[in-house]
Amino acid sequence: MALPVLDFWFDFASTYSYLAAMRIGPLAQKAEVRVRFRPFLLGPIFKAQGWSTSPFNLYPAKGRHMWRDLERSCAELELAFRRPDPFPQNSLVAARVALVGLDQPWGEAFCRAIFRAQFADGRRIDDTAAIGDIRRDLSSTPRARSRRLNPMQSKRGCGRKPRRRSGSASSVRRASRPSTANCFWGNDRLESALRWARAAAARG
Amino acid sequence: MALPVLDFWFDFASTYSYLAAMRIGPLAQKAEVRVRFRPFLLGPIFKAQGWSTSPFNLYPAKGRHMWRDLERSCAELELAFRRPDPFPQNSLVAARVALVGLDQPWGEAFCRAIFRAQFADGRRIDDTAAIGDIRRDLSSTPRARSRRLNPMQSKRGCGRKPRRRSGSASSVRRASRPSTANCFWGNDRLESALRWARAAAARG
Numbered sequence: 484m485a486l487p488v489l490d491f492w493f494d495f496a497s498t499y500s501y502l503a504a505m506r507i508g509p510l511a512q513k514a515e516v517r518v519r520f521r522p523f524l525l526g527p528i529f530k531a532q533g534w535s536t537s538p539f540n541l542y543p544a545k546g547r548h549m550w551r552d553l554e555r556s557c558a559e560l561e562l563a564f565r566r567p568d569p570f571p572q573n574s575l576v577a578a579r580v581a582l583v584g585l586d587q588p589w590g591e592a593f594c595r596a597i598f599r600a601q602f603a604d605g606r607r608i609d610d611t612a613a614i615g616d617i618r619r620d621l622s623s624t625p626r627a628r629s630r631r632l633n634p635m636q637s638k639r640g641c642g643r644k645p646r647r648r649s650g651s652a653s654s655v656r657r658a659s660r661p662s663t664a665n666c667f668w669g670n671d672r673l674e675s676a677l678r679w680a681r682a683a684a685a686r687g
Numbered sequence: 688m689a690l691p692v693l694d695f696w697f698d699f700a701s702t703y704s705y706l707a708a709m710r711i712g713p714l715a716q717k718a719e720v721r722v723r724f725r726p727f728l729l730g731p732i733f734k735a736q737g738w739s740t741s742p743f744n745l746y747p748a749k750g751r752h753m754w755r756d757l758e759r760s761c762a763e764l765e766l767a768f769r770r771p772d773p774f775p776q777n778s779l780v781a782a783r784v785a786l787v788g789l790d791q792p793w794g795e796a797f798c799r800a801i802f803r804a805q806f807a808d809g810r811r812i813d814d815t816a817a818i819g820d821i822r823r824d825l826s827s828t829p830r831a832r833s834r835r836l837n838p839m840q841s842k843r844g845c846g847r848k849p850r851r852r853s854g855s856a857s858s859v860r861r862a863s864r865p866s867t868a869n870c871f872w873g874n875d876r877l878e879s880a881l882r883w884a885r886a887a888a889a890r891g
Binding site: 555 | 736746752755756759760763869870871872875876879882883
């Protein structure tokens with residue numbers, strides 16, 4: 484029987500998406516749910532709200548709390564953390580490369596590498612050179628090399644149906660439209676979303 | 688040795704405070720942390736941000752998600768839920784009565800009863816008659832009667848130092864001031880806050 488599917492929508496510049504991206508793999512495996520990484524862009528949604536930047540910058544008290552909360556959450560999860568500068572970074576190039584990679588074996592590892600580069604190592608992710616470096620580091624690991632030589636060794640690379648991909652307008656519409664009654668918002672709802680995906684699949 | 692103390696700041700009209708108020712007792716007992724219920728008023732904080740009502744009303748997409756999320760969270764926690772109408776309700780009278788009760792044995796039970804009346808039973812909590820009804824219901828339970836007759840039977844009523852109480856300006860200042868570097872925000876951080884209180888006490 485096919486596993487239940489959960490779409491994991493995220494922006495590479497989103498702070499709590501870092502936590503979710505690093506947690507979702509093992510949790511989904513345990514819950515027996517197949518996760519599809521879905522990078523999209525928050526910028527157009529912010530603009531539609533009349534915001535010129537992240538609300539964490541627009542509301543300083545909200546921002547101060549978020550950074551402290553993120554630091555504490557990383558410590559609890561034993562994830563490295565370094566506050567990115569600048570914040571937020573433009574995630575368009577990273578999202579475009581990820582959309583290519585997610586139809587190939589290296590997509591999810593690339594996504595995690597982008598998050599780690601930005602939130603653990605304090606590196607820039609907002610230009611093609613930076614993304615190129617991260618992509619090169621990734622492809623020089625032994626595991627990545629073996630995958631590149633023989634992509635069929637990667638289970639995730641086999642037998643998947645072609646999927647429609649979009650990095651801008653349509654994914655933004657989908658992510659923000661009110662008819663998605665069972666969107667779960669944020670890293671804090673990861674476990675609930677996985678339980679929901681399982682229960683929905685069981686109901687048929 | 689005295690137990691570590693955690694201040695639980697909440698507004699009776701706050702949706703996620705309903706979840707936290709219903710969960711905090713058993714969790715704190717298990718964590719061996721003493722919790723102090725601290726009702727305060729969100730209204731002045733909203734006003735200081737230029738908001739005339741709850742952000743859940745000002746931003747309809749945020750509001751829609753919150754109500755759905757709250758409904759799902761209540762289902763997971765096996766808590767009854769009914770969407771309050773109107774929302775938010777003025778919580779001033781409830782907070783004032785709670786501040787009296789929290790120096791007596793019936794305070795925490797009263798706080799939970801206010802949350803249940805509003806979020807489980809769909810009752811009004813915004814006038815003195817409604818609060819009077821809830822208070823009367825509470826004092827007619829056998830446990831409450833025995834406490835009323837002999838308040839010293841209640842462990843929580845014994846041996847506590849007098850504490851400064853405030854339901855408006857000063858508690859609002861305290862809750863919103865940036866120097867409170869280890870505020871934990873929301874029901875989602877309840878477990879983290881309890882762990883933090885324990886660890887902070889252990890460090891001395």
